[in-house]
Amino acid sequence: MKAVIFDKHAAPDVLVFREVEKPVPNDNEVLVRIFDASVNALDYRSIRMGIIPKKRIFGADIAGIVETVGCNVHMFKPGDVSDCGLGGFAEYVTVPERALGPKPADISFEQAAALPVAAITALQALQNKGGIRPGQKVLVCGASGGVGTYALQLAKIFGADVTAVCSTKNVQQAYTLGADHVIDYKREDFTKSASRYDLIAAVNGSYSLFAYKRVLEPGGILVILGGALSQILKAAVIGPFMSAGSRKIRLLAAKPNPADLELIVGFVKDGRLKPVIDRRYPLSDTAEAVRYLEKEHSGGKIVITVI
Ligand SMILES: NC(=O)c1ccc[n+]([C@@H]2O[C@H](COP(=O)([O-])OP(=O)(O)OC[C@H]3O[C@@H](n4cnc5c(N)ncnc54)[C@H](OP(=O)(O)O)[C@@H]3O)[C@@H](O)[C@H]2O)c1
Numbered sequence: 001m002k003a004v005i006f007d008k009h010a011a012p013d014v015l016v017f018r019e020v021e022k023p024v025p026n027d028n029e030v031l032v033r034i035f036d037a038s039v040n041a042l043d044y045r046s047i048r049m050g051i052i053p054k055k056r057i058f059g060a061d062i063a064g065i066v067e068t069v070g071c072n073v074h075m076f077k078p079g080d081v082s083d084c085g086l087g088g089f090a091e092y093v094t095v096p097e098r099a100l101g102p103k104p105a106d107i108s109f110e111q112a113a114a115l116p117v118a119a120i121t122a123l124q125a126l127q128n129k130g131g132i133r134p135g136q137k138v139l140v141c142g143a144s145g146g147v148g149t150y151a152l153q154l155a156k157i158f159g160a161d162v163t164a165v166c167s168t169k170n171v172q173q174a175y176t177l178g179a180d181h182v183i184d185y186k187r188e189d190f191t192k193s194a195s196r197y198d199l200i201a202a203v204n205g206s207y208s209l210f211a212y213k214r215v216l217e218p219g220g221i222l223v224i225l226g227g228a229l230s231q232i233l234k235a236a237v238i239g240p241f242m243s244a245g246s247r248k249i250r251l252l253a254a255k256p257n258p259a260d261l262e263l264i265v266g267f268v269k270d271g272r273l274k275p276v277i278d279r280r281y282p283l284s285d286t287a288e289a290v291r292y293l294e295k296e297h298s299g300g301k302i303v304i305t306v307i
Helices: 041-049 109-113 116-129 146-157 168-176 209-214 229-237 258-269 283-295
Strands: 002-006 015-019 029-039 061-069 081-083 092-096 137-141 161-166 181-184 197-202 216-224 248-251 277-282 301-305
Touching: 002 283, 015 283, 029 109, 029 283, 041 283, 061 109, 061 116, 109 277, 109 301, 116 146, 116 197, 116 216, 116 258, 137 146, 146 161, 146 197, 146 258, 146 301, 161 168, 168 181, 209 216, 209 229, 209 248, 216 229, 229 248, 277 283, 283 301
Parallel strands: 137 161, 137 197, 161 181, 197 216, 216 248, 277 301
Antiparallel strands: 002 015, 029 061, 029 092, 029 301, 061 081
């Protein structure tokens, strides 16, 4: 099969398009023929940190068709359509059945591939860490990328009054996705304004934890879920000390969760949540897709079209 393999000696990029052996599922696994995959910050961050998957194939989100199943697999059978798995910048991947969920017929493969990591991260930030409630004032900082576009829409679904923070070129997109207020961070620093928020989801951006905390209402919660590694480390180390009063700082490490994915798929099915796809790249151009996400402020998800 064709796949994009990590090769640390390769140039100009360590992700190279090659012919490799097609995987064979073990007794508990499913072999999926991948139609679409999507790129996440996780891919380039893992490369930078030297965290390389065993089979050297990145790609945490897939959508495709089950081709064969191991003898202990009961939830899926060949021909079943599935989405959400692990390890998929390739034509095929083997995954444990618990990593997969059924894909409704009215959601396209590319929409399904654009969902799992980014939408689950947004959901867990707002719900699990942020305890979002209807009527709350919620600010999404970095509301225009893969995670941010889901966070903005989900906050609206949960009944919040949503302020989206993004750059000039994405202001209109944020309004279209339902934001009540949009702040262009190139023109205005929300941490210096008089507005206060019950929940801030910090997806991206370079504000200090003190600046974020200053614009939290009493009892408010700041969820750090992305941005610079230094910011994430600070939230892990000093966040607990800064949470001594009523304003809390929480750090999210999102985890795959079939119930969360089911909820998200339901929102997409009923038209309330729209995956925003910025660009599509063929599998052979995956290295360029990963570079684009890392360097170019993508406006939504980047999809890899395998078929
Ligand atoms: N905690 C977890 O478990 C978890 C899971 C998945 C992802 N993440 C993290 O979530 C973050 C978001 O990932 P992503 O896939 O959505 O990609 P991303 O690269 O963060 O998204 C790009 C968006 O970020 C915005 N942005 C860049 N600089 C900004 C700034 N200074 N202020 C405000 N917004 C800014 C850009 O908007 P403009 O073009 O409008 O500037 C761009 O649209 C990453 O840091 C990733 O590591 C965390």
